Amino acid sequence: MYKATTILLLSIAMTIFLCCTSCNEHKTTSAIDDWENMSNKDDGDDNTDSSDSTDLDTKSHFNIRGIVARWSDVSNPAKIDYIQIAKDNGINTFSIHNADRNSLVWQNFAEKCEEANIDIEYQEHMLAYVLPRDLFAEHPEYFRMNKNGVRVNDANGCPSSKGALAEIHRNAIEIARNYEPTNNRYYFWLDDGGDICYCDECENYNASDQALIFENEIINALKEINPDALLAHLCYHNTVDAPSIIKPSEDIFLEFAPFTRSWNAPLSQTWVKASGSSLSHGDYLKALKDNLKIFPTETAQVLEYWMDVSLFSGWDPGNLVKIPWDNSIFLDDINTYASLGIKNITCYTAYVGPDYVNKFGDISFLEEYGQGLLNYKSK
Numbered sequence: 174m175y176k177a178t179t180i181l182l183l184s185i186a187m188t189i190f191l192c193c194t195s196c197n198e199h200k201t202t203s204a205i206d207d208w209e210n211m212s213n214k215d216d217g218d219d220n221t222d223s224s225d226s227t228d229l230d231t232k233s234h235f236n237i238r239g240i241v242a243r244w245s246d247v248s249n250p251a252k253i254d255y256i257q258i259a260k261d262n263g264i265n266t267f268s269i270h271n272a273d274r275n276s277l278v279w280q281n282f283a284e285k286c287e288e289a290n291i292d293i294e295y296q297e298h299m300l301a302y303v304l305p306r307d308l309f310a311e312h313p314e315y316f317r318m319n320k321n322g323v324r325v326n327d328a329n330g331c332p333s334s335k336g337a338l339a340e341i342h343r344n345a346i347e348i349a350r351n352y353e354p355t356n357n358r359y360y361f362w363l364d365d366g367g368d369i370c371y372c373d374e375c376e377n378y379n380a381s382d383q384a385l386i387f388e389n390e391i392i393n394a395l396k397e398i399n400p401d402a403l404l405a406h407l408c409y410h411n412t413v414d415a416p417s418i419i420k421p422s423e424d425i426f427l428e429f430a431p432f433t434r435s436w437n438a439p440l441s442q443t444w445v446k447a448s449g450s451s452l453s454h455g456d457y458l459k460a461l462k463d464n465l466k467i468f469p470t471e472t473a474q475v476l477e478y479w480m481d482v483s484l485f486s487g488w489d490p491g492n493l494v495k496i497p498w499d500n501s502i503f504l505d506d507i508n509t510y511a512s513l514g515i516k517n518i519t520c521y522t523a524y525v526g527p528d529y530v531n532k533f534g535d536i537s538f539l540e541e542y543g544q545g546l547l548n549y550k551s552k
């Protein structure tokens with residue numbers, strides 16, 4: 174009897190101990206710890222992706238949770254420590270403008286990103302670099318014809334020019350060798366706001382078709398140096414409409430950037446049209462759906478502006494404006510994107526740097542952004 178009682182008491186004590194340990198773990202483990210420790214868990218949840226339980230991202234709907242920033246925004250960790258913010262909140266991709274990539278400080282930054290499993294990529298308007306403007310004197314036929322029938326070198330080029338495509342092919346390889354992303358995702362966007370070619374051979378191509386002719390050439394070039402390369406087709410400005418004739422190479426992914434939407438209302442309010450915009454939220458969503466009929470959904474990506482201080486400040490760093498961040502709008506938007514199958518989201522944080530911290534202090538939107546994407550569950 175004594176022995177049985179002792180065993181019973183020991184058993185109860187062990188149960189209480191185990192329970193307390195478990196409760197303790199539960200109480201002290203944050204969502205962030207859950208994310209960081211995910212590789213040690215095998216909790217048999219209902220995740221349908223059984224491919225690799227060690228993948229930190231298997232629990233998040235969103236594979237890419239990125240930001241697009243300037244080097245001056247991210248290079249002063251004493252003021253704003255982007256790497257720590259990313260680690261704490263599940264942000265896993267940085268696109269960085271204007272870093273001196275030969276500097277020690279950059280190399281140190283890149284190493285820390287690698288240790289934190291943060292990918293580095295380079296999102297940029299590139300046509301002027303792969304088709305240098307100074308070729309115009311010798312080869313005006315490489316460049317676009319304006320609506321008056323005159324060749325001009327103000328932007329982009331003539332995608333029907335074999336010579337232009339050869340030049341673009343050669344230069345894309347050269348540039349890609351110097352700007353190697355860690356996630357195989359390359360960006361050679363058309364010139365920002367640039368018009369297209371109206372020559373006889375191009376007249377049936379819309380802007381997205383013309384972009385795709387360049388992009389199909391560029392992805393072929395990139396494959397010569399990186400068989401895993403993927404290339405963005407930026408759906409933005411005059412390329413919002415889906416291509417009508419040209420088909421994308423299978424390794425071109427859609428990048429949807431709703432530049433003139435309103436950030437004061439979610440995209441799900443389809444009737445909203447921002448002041449000065451020709452497109453309502455409904456128009457943008459229709460364009461996204463149309464594009465997703467042509468580009469793969471799995472690799473498609475959204476480039477948003479919820480945290481783009483440069484946009485809200487009119488690109489004047491001397492007149493920084495507090496961003497109109499509204500977490501409920503952001504969460505509604507990512508639900509809209511997820512409902513269309515989007516799994517990759519990145520957002521400008523240009524001008525969210527040391528000066529922004531000095532002026533406004535609060536940068537908790539970066540945490541809400543990362544956590545919102547990390548913890549998103551489809552409704």
Ligand SMILES: [Zn+2]
Binds near residue numbers: 318330374
């Ligand atoms: Zn043309």
